[in-house]
Every structure is written in structure tokens, then in C-alpha cells.
Amino acid sequence: MEQIWWVLVATAAALLIPLIKIAFSKSKPLRSSKKKLAESPDPEPESEASQSVELSAPSNSPPELPVGEYEVFLSFRGPDTRLTFTDFLYTYLVQAKIRTFRDDDELRKGETIGPELIKAIEESKIGIPIFSPNYAASKWCLQELAKMVECKRKKGQVILPVFYYVEPTDVRHQRGSYKQAFEEHSKKFDKKTVDEWRAAMEEVGALKGWVVKDSIWQGATIQNLFSAVWSALRREYLLVTDSLVGIEHHVEEMMKLLDLDSKEVKIVGIFGISGIGKTTIAKAVYNKLFEQFDHCCFLEDVRGTLQEYGGTVKLQNKLISSVLKVEADIDNVSQGVNLMRNRVLKYKLLIILDDVDKKFEFDKILGHADEFSPGSRIIITTRDRTVLNRLKVHLRYEPPAMNPEHALQLFSKHAFGEDSPPEDYAKLSSDIVSTVAGVPSALKDVGSRLSGEDRAVWEETLMKLKDKASENGNLIS
Numbered sequence: 160m161e162q163i164w165w166v167l168v169a170t171a172a173a174l175l176i177p178l179i180k181i182a183f184s185k186s187k188p189l190r191s192s193k194k195k196l197a198e199s200p201d202p203e204p205e206s207e208a209s210q211s212v213e214l215s216a217p218s219n220s221p222p223e224l225p226v227g228e229y230e231v232f233l234s235f236r237g238p239d240t241r242l243t244f245t246d247f248l249y250t251y252l253v254q255a256k257i258r259t260f261r262d263d264d265e266l267r268k269g270e271t272i273g274p275e276l277i278k279a280i281e282e283s284k285i286g287i288p289i290f291s292p293n294y295a296a297s298k299w300c301l302q303e304l305a306k307m308v309e310c311k312r313k314k315g316q317v318i319l320p321v322f323y324y325v326e327p328t329d330v331r332h333q334r335g336s337y338k339q340a341f342e343e344h345s346k347k348f349d350k351k352t353v354d355e356w357r358a359a360m361e362e363v364g365a366l367k368g369w370v371v372k373d374s375i376w377q378g379a380t381i382q383n384l385f386s387a388v389w390s391a392l393r394r395e396y397l398l399v400t401d402s403l404v405g406i407e408h409h410v411e412e413m414m415k416l417l418d419l420d421s422k423e424v425k426i427v428g429i430f431g432i433s434g435i436g437k438t439t440i441a442k443a444v445y446n447k448l449f450e451q452f453d454h455c456c457f458l459e460d461v462r463g464t465l466q467e468y469g470g471t472v473k474l475q476n477k478l479i480s481s482v483l484k485v486e487a488d489i490d491n492v493s494q495g496v497n498l499m500r501n502r503v504l505k506y507k508l509l510i511i512l513d514d515v516d517k518k519f520e521f522d523k524i525l526g527h528a529d530e531f532s533p534g535s536r537i538i539i540t541t542r543d544r545t546v547l548n549r550l551k552v553h554l555r556y557e558p559p560a561m562n563p564e565h566a567l568q569l570f571s572k573h574a575f576g577e578d579s580p581p582e583d584y585a586k587l588s589s590d591i592v593s594t595v596a597g598v599p600s601a602l603k604d605v606g607s608r609l610s611g612e613d614r615a616v617w618e619e620t621l622m623k624l625k626d627k628a629s630e631n632g633n634l635i636s
Contacts, residue, residue: 228258228282229258229259229260229279229282229283230257230258230259230283230284230285230392231252231257231258231259231260231283231284231285231286231287231388232259232260232279232280232283232285232286232287232303232307233245233248233249233259233260233261233262233287233289234286234287234288234289234300234303234304234307235261235288235289235291235294235300236289236291236293236294236296236297236300238293239289239291239292239293239294239323240289240291240323243377244289244321244323244371244377244381245261245289247377247378247381248287248289248381248384248385249261251381251385252385252388254484254485255385255389255484256484257388257389257392260279260283262276262279271302272299272302272303272306276303277306280303280306280307280310281306281310281314283310283316284316284317284391284392285316285317285318285319285388285391285392286307286310286311286316286317286318286319287318287319287320287321287384287388288300288303288304288307288318288320288321288363289320289321289323290320290321290322290323290325290330290364291323291324291325292323292324292325292336293336293340294325294337295330295333295336295337295340295341295360296336296340296343298344298348301344301356301359301360302356304356304359304360304363305355305356305359307359307363308358308359308362308363317391318363318366319366319368319369319384319387319388319391320363320364320366320368320369321368321369321371321380321384322368322369322370322371323371324371324372325337327364327368327370328364330360330363330364331360331361331364331365332361332364333357333360333361337360341353341356341357344356369383369384390450393449393450393455404561404565404566404568404569404572405561405562405565406436406439406440406443409436409440409443409556409558410440410443410444410447412556413427413429413440413444413538413556414444414447416554416555416556417444417448417536417538419448419451419534419536421534422533422534423533423534424528424529424531424532424533424534424535424536424537425535425536425537425554426528426536426537426538426539426550426552426554427536427537427538427539427552427554427555427556428538428539428540428541428544428546428547428550428552428554428555428556429441429538429539429540429541429555429556429557429558430540430541430542430543430544430546430547430555430556430557431542431557431558432542432598433542433600434598434599434600434601435558435560435598435599435600436558436599436600437513437514437540437541437542437558438459438513438514438540439599440556440558441457441511441513441538441540442457442511444511444538445457445509445511445538448509448536449509451509452506452507452508452509452534452535452536453506453507453508453532454481454482454503454506454507454508454509455508455509455510456477456478456481456482456508456509456510456511457511457513458474458477458478458510458511458512458513459513459514460513460514461474461512461513461514461515461516461519462514462515462516462518462519463514464477465516465518465519466518471492471495471520471523471524472489472490472491472492472495474524475487475489475492475495475496475498475499475524476488476489476495478499478503478510478524478525479495479498479499479502479503482503482506482508483502483503492523492524495524496522496523496524496526499525499526500526500530504526504530504531504532504535505532506532506535507532507533507534507535508531508532508535508536508537509535509536509538510525510535510536510537510538511537511538511539511540512537512538512539512540513540514540514541514542515539515540515541515546516541516542516543516546517543517545517546517549519546519550521550525537539552544557560596560597560598561597561598561599561602562597563589563592563593563597566592566595566597566602567579567580567588567589567592569599569602569603569606570588570591570592570595570602570603570605570606571588571606572606573602573603573605573606573607573610574588574605574606574607574609574610575610576610584614584617587614587617587618587621590621590625591605591609591617591620591621591624594621594624594625595624605620
């Protein structure tokens with residue numbers, strides 16, 4: 160009976176979703192938002208096996224970034240660090256596709272920082288003040304610091320201080336060159352302004368940061384600082400396109416299969432008909448787990464990519480670039496496998512391969528599963544369970560069709576913006592939900608398209624859906 164039921168559901172989904180799109184002359188497409196997450200670069204040199212693969216290393220002239228939201232704001236004193244530490248850090252961040260704002264205090268005019276800088280600080284998720292011997296002598300640097308502290312208090316901005324040839328205690332308590340700088344500022348600015356700068360300096364000077372001095376390698380410091388930046392930024396979860404009612408249950412079931420306490424490498428498959436919620440579940444699991452791995456990668460539309468010319472190499476490039484945070488330029492599959500083996504698989508990884516079909520060959524893209532680092536997890540979503548058979552994936556999760564209560568709730572969210580329909584639409588809504596047969600994508604689509612329409616459109620849509628289902632002898636008698 161269960162097999163017959165799924166045949167009916169799959170048939171209904173295949174027939175109803177195209178019908179839904181035709182049923183309305185004016186569609187209301189759902190908007191989806193997704194952010195690709197960057198990973199930190201590999202701190203170790205390339206092995207001989209991977210040296211033939213071209214990776215674009217940071218250059219002295221990083222590409223200019225378009226104006227828009229920034230992720231990191233660098234505050235620094237130009238003469239102290241413009242051509243050294245700040246330039247190295249900025250290049251490192253930009254090459255890692257992190258939108259970074261830097262400005263040179265020596266090029267500014269006027270007594271206060273301009274609106275462009277204020278906007279850049281407010282937009283940034285992270286502020287990095289680079290305290291150098293002459294930092295406090297700049298009124299612009301102090302204004303930037305005060306603004307960062309304000310954003311930290313009001314918006315939760317993360318501040319990661321660097322102490323460049325200065326002692327953190329001297330910064331915190333304004334000693335040495337910092338004391339002299341504030342004495343000069345006290346002669347030119349009102350007490351309230353100077354006190355605000357002192358308070359900001361004291362607060363940030365007390366934060367855990369990175370000390371740069373002759374006995375410490377600057378390259379290692381920048382790599383460690385980058386890791387902290389990435390750790391803060393990747394809390395920006397991979398956005399799920401829409402909420403799935405009852406998602407918690409699906410995540411719990413996946414957690415049992417993933418068994419994070421085990422050091423084994425585990426591959427888990429999610430399979431089911433189109434629209435049942437496989438991708439949404441995979442993204443929700445990613446959101447829950449990504450901080451527990453060294454690096455993570457979500458490869459979307461694997462099936463579509465493999466249909467393109469050179470699709471396997473394209474997938475390898477995406478995966479390697481995401482993990483190593485450099486632009487990989489792989490020419491062939493064997494190069495990609497070698498680079499995976501020598502540079503990527505040594506990390507504890509979370510990899511999600513979304514929408515995989517029979518053309519997918521695990522070994523050609525990722526290498527052998529037994530070469531992954533202990534604790535790594537791979538999640539594969541597919542419409543075809545035979546794909547999992549061929550890949551020998553024994554840990555599997557099949558999302559069931561939504562129960563009537565959850566189905567009605569999901570439909571109502573999209574049709575009415577509420578968890579349940581109004582009383583005068585309750586029967587009509589229940590009939591539509593029954594016809595759609597608990598397929599989440601169809602429920603969302605119907606609900607979104609009916610939202611705001613009058614009752615006549617609802618009744619006409621239900622009739623069309625019932626007629627179509629009746630023609631095929633399933634679901635609705």
C-alpha cells in the first residue's frame with residue numbers, strides 16, 4: 160500500500176504543479192535569497208601533486224569592490240601600516256571575497272569623518288581597528304573607533320582589535336604615545352568628545368586581540384585574524400528559501416543518522432519526490448551544524464551542472480574554491496581529484512550535494528570517501544533512491560508527505576499570512592490542501608497564487624484541481 164500511495168503522490172505532484180502555474184493569469188513568484196559562504200584559506204603550502212593546478216594567489220593590487228554593503232571595516236593610521244600590515248590584511252580579505260572597506264586617514268579633509276565612512280561602518284558586521292603608535296594622534300581614527308563602539312552596542316557589531324607594535328595596556332589606559340596624543344586632543348576638542356574617545360579606546364583596548372611585534376610572524380597573525388573574521392561572518396546562516404512547517408522533526412531525524420559523536424566519515428542521503436522539501440531540510444541541517452566543521456560547502460543543482468559541458472570540473476572548482484578560498488582553475492578531473500586529496504580532504508568537512516542524479520560519480524568529483532578526515536559528513540539529496548543504491552549510501556532519510564495539520568498550516572502561511580485560514584475559508588482551504596496531497600512546494604505555490612484573490616478564483620481553482628485529479632483516477636473521487 161505504501162508504494163501505491165507514493166506512486167499516487169508522485170503522479171499528482173507531476174500533474175498538479177504545472178496546472179497550478181497555468182491556473183492564474185497573474186502569477187506571484189516567490190522570492191528566494193541565498194548567500195554563499197566563504198571559507199578560510201589553506202595556511203599550508205601546496206603539495207607537489209597539486210602545484211600544476213593554477214590557483215590565483217593574492218596580488219598587490221586587489222580588485223576594486225562595488226559600492227554596497229560591507230562586511231569588514233578597517234580603521235588604521237596610514238603612515239604606520241598603509242603599505243604593510245593593513246595592505247596585506249586587506250588583500251587577504253578581498254581575495255577571499257569578503258567585502259572590505261579601507262580608507263586612508265591621510266587623504267581625508269575636514270574635522271569629522273564623512274557620511275560615506277559612517278555608512279560603511281554602520282553596514283559592516285566586523286570592525287578591525289589597527290592600533291599603531293600614531294593611531295591615537297588621528298582624530299579621524301578616533302571618530303571611527305567611537306562609531307564602531309556605538310555599532311557594537313546598538314547592532315552587535317564584532318570588533319577585532321590589532322595591536323601593531325603597541326601594548327594593549329597602553330591602548331586601554333592611554334599611555335606612552337597614546338597619552339601624548341590625548342593631551343593634544345584635549346587642547347583642540349571639547350571634553351565630551353575627548354571623553355567619548357577615551358571610553359571607546361578603553362573598551363576596545365580591553366578586548367581580546369592580535370599583537371604584532373618583531374617576535375611574531377605577521378603572516379600567521381593575518382591568517383589567525385582571518386579565521387576569526389570568517390568565524391564571525393559565517394554565522395550568517397545559509398538562508399532557507401522558505402519555512403517548512405515541521406522542519407524540526409526532519410532535522411532531528413537527520414541528526415540521528417549523522418551521529419556527530421562518531422569519528423567515522425558518514426554519508427547520508429535524503430530522497431523523495433520533487434517538492435517534498437529535500438533541499439530545505441538539507442539547508443536547515445547545514446545551518447545547525449556548520450560551525451562544528453573546519454569547512455563547509457553547499458553545492459546546489461548538481462544535476463543541472465553535470466548536464467553542462469565540463470560539468471564535473473565545474474563542480475570541483477566550486478568545491479575547492481569554497482573550501483580553500485582561492486579561485487581554483489582546474490583543467491581536468493584528475494587534477495581536481497589530486498587537489499581534493501592533497502589540500503581539501505585533510506579538513507573535517509560538511510559537504511551537501513543537492514539534487515544529485517545517476518550521472519553523479521562520487522570518486523571523480525570528491526575522491527574516495529575513506530580519504531576524508533575523521534568526523535566529516537556528506538549529505539546527498541536526490542529524487543531517485545537508486546542513485547543512493549549505486550553510491551552505496553546506506554544511511555537514508557525519506558521525508559514523508561506532510562500530515563493534514565501541517566499541510567494546512569503551511570498553505571495558510573502563504574495564502575493568509577497566518578497559521579490557520581479564516582473561518583469562512585476553512586472548508587475551501589482544507590479541500591485544496593487535500594487535493595495537493597501534502598507536497599510542500601505545491602502547497603506554497605497554490606497558497607501564494609491564491610493570496611489576495613477573491614473567493615470566486617479560489618473556487619474555480621479548486622474545481623480545476625479536482626477535475627485534473629479525477630481524470631487520472633487518483634486522490635479525489
